[in-house]
Amino acid sequence: MKPANSDPTRWSCRLVRTWRSMLGKADENALGSRHVASCADCQRFFAAATGLEAALRRDARQNPFAPAGLDERILREIDRSAQPVRPRHVRPAMLAIAGAAAAAAVAFGLWQKTNSSVPEENGAAGHGAVVVRDEPTTSQPWTALKPSVDALMRQDPLRTEVDSVYADARSAVHFLALNFLPAPAVPSHDGKTSPGNPAAGG
Amino acid sequence: MFPSAPRANGPSTGGPTAPSCDEAKLVQATLAGDRQSFTAIVQSHSRRVYNFLYQLTRHCQDAEDLTQQTFIKAYHHLARFDLQRPLINWLLTIARNAALNHFRSARKWTEIPLDAAGSEPSPASTAESRDRAANLWDRARAVLSPREFEVLWLRFAEDLSTEETAQVAGLTQTHVKVLVYRARQALLKGEDRI
Numbered sequence: 002m003k004p005a006n007s008d009p010t011r012w013s014c015r016l017v018r019t020w021r022s023m024l025g026k027a028d029e030n031a032l033g034s035r036h037v038a039s040c041a042d043c044q045r046f047f048a049a050a051t052g053l054e055a056a057l058r059r060d061a062r063q064n065p066f067a068p069a070g071l072d073e074r075i076l077r078e079i080d081r082s083a084q085p086v087r088p089r090h091v092r093p094a095m096l097a098i099a100g101a102a103a104a105a106a107v108a109f110g111l112w113q114k115t116n117s118s119v120p121e122e123n124g125a126a127g128h129g130a131v132v133v134r135d136e137p138t139t140s141q142p143w144t145a146l147k148p149s150v151d152a153l154m155r156q157d158p159l160r161t162e163v164d165s166v167y168a169d170a171r172s173a174v175h176f177l178a179l180n181f182l183p184a185p186a187v188p189s190h191d192g193k194t195s196p197g198n199p200a201a202g203g
Numbered sequence: 204m205f206p207s208a209p210r211a212n213g214p215s216t217g218g219p220t221a222p223s224c225d226e227a228k229l230v231q232a233t234l235a236g237d238r239q240s241f242t243a244i245v246q247s248h249s250r251r252v253y254n255f256l257y258q259l260t261r262h263c264q265d266a267e268d269l270t271q272q273t274f275i276k277a278y279h280h281l282a283r284f285d286l287q288r289p290l291i292n293w294l295l296t297i298a299r300n301a302a303l304n305h306f307r308s309a310r311k312w313t314e315i316p317l318d319a320a321g322s323e324p325s326p327a328s329t330a331e332s333r334d335r336a337a338n339l340w341d342r343a344r345a346v347l348s349p350r351e352f353e354v355l356w357l358r359f360a361e362d363l364s365t366e367e368t369a370q371v372a373g374l375t376q377t378h379v380k381v382l383v384y385r386a387r388q389a390l391l392k393g394e395d396r397i
Contacts (some may be wrong), residue, residue, distance in 0.1 A: 022383075
């Protein structure tokens with residue numbers, strides 16, 4: 002029995018055929034062209050391969066038509082599947098959740114306001130004293146925390162917050178102006194101006 | 204007659220095909236709301252998509268249903284289409300995925316003929332194959348595995364390049380070349396295997 006690699010020509014033919022098939026036609030001329038030019042077997046092989054590809058292309062065109070009316074049916078199905086763009090509807094569940102969240106936020110705000118008013122009511126405690134409430138918050142009746150419509154109308158939380166921010170900003174600007182800006186010139190008794198104390202300037 | 208659309212580069216030799224400028228305009232017009240543009244797209248490509256799906260399923264009604272699914276998906280996801288690529292490649296990719304989903308259903312698998320499933324042909328089907336071996340594709344279906352057949356169809360019937368075939372089939376280019384090489388070898392000596 003002959004070993005598999007006893008025929009160098011056969012081995013090189015297989016190598017060239019595989020290699021050229023892997024590279025594709027674009028590189029056909031680069032590799033193995035000398036071998037193919039001198040090898041009748043390889044020439045027959047590549048001719049058969051080329052013929053096979055041409056036959057595959059040719060026979061693909063012999064396949065049956067698509068069924069009549071296919072395009073119309075496709076377009077009809079597309080029409081059926083195309084839903085008109087509807088405006089976004091808020092689900093009732095989402096509305097309920099949003100309402101509950103808003104109520105909880107208002108209740109929390111009122112509870113905080115109630116807490117912050119305690120030191121003012123308890124004047125004996127003094128500024129900065131820690132006030133311990135006698136009753137826990139949870140014991141406070143819910144009706145006391147529940148805001149009325151009138152209260153909400155009077156106490157717009159957003160307006161209150163904006164006012165607070167505005168007041169803080171004004172305080173900060175005032176502080177900066179007081180400490181870092183030169184004070185307006187103060188006329189002295191002899192008619193000259195001298196820089197005054199900015200803090201005294203107001 | 205299979206209406207193979209003319210390719211910009213003629214028979215492909217490995218490189219990707221340049222996308223048609225008109226095709227890109229049709230896609231953009233469809234995205235802008237022009238319904239007639241998508242009608243033109245359907246009329247241009249429905250037969251190729253149908254034939255590809257028919258080759259995969261060997262079932263007329265399934266192929267038509269899958270063709271409809273393909274174009275419906277394409278219509279609703281047209282914004283994702285890369286205008287730099289030929290539209291038919293994208294459509295064939297969608298069609299292939301639709302066919303795979305179709306095949307994943309166990310019930311659907313039973314509808315696939317044996318020769319399409321790549322099993323060993325029975326003596327009766329062998330005789331039938333001999334009768335219809337005039338068409339190479341029938342012979343290819345009898346000889347090749349489904350994946351080899353699919354790649355061979357994309358490569359030569361659809362005339363896609365190796366790169367495009369790899370994109371549609373979800374394979375590497377090397378894998379496509381190997382499959383085409385094996386398929387060609389099998390078909391060249393197909394007489395022995397039928």
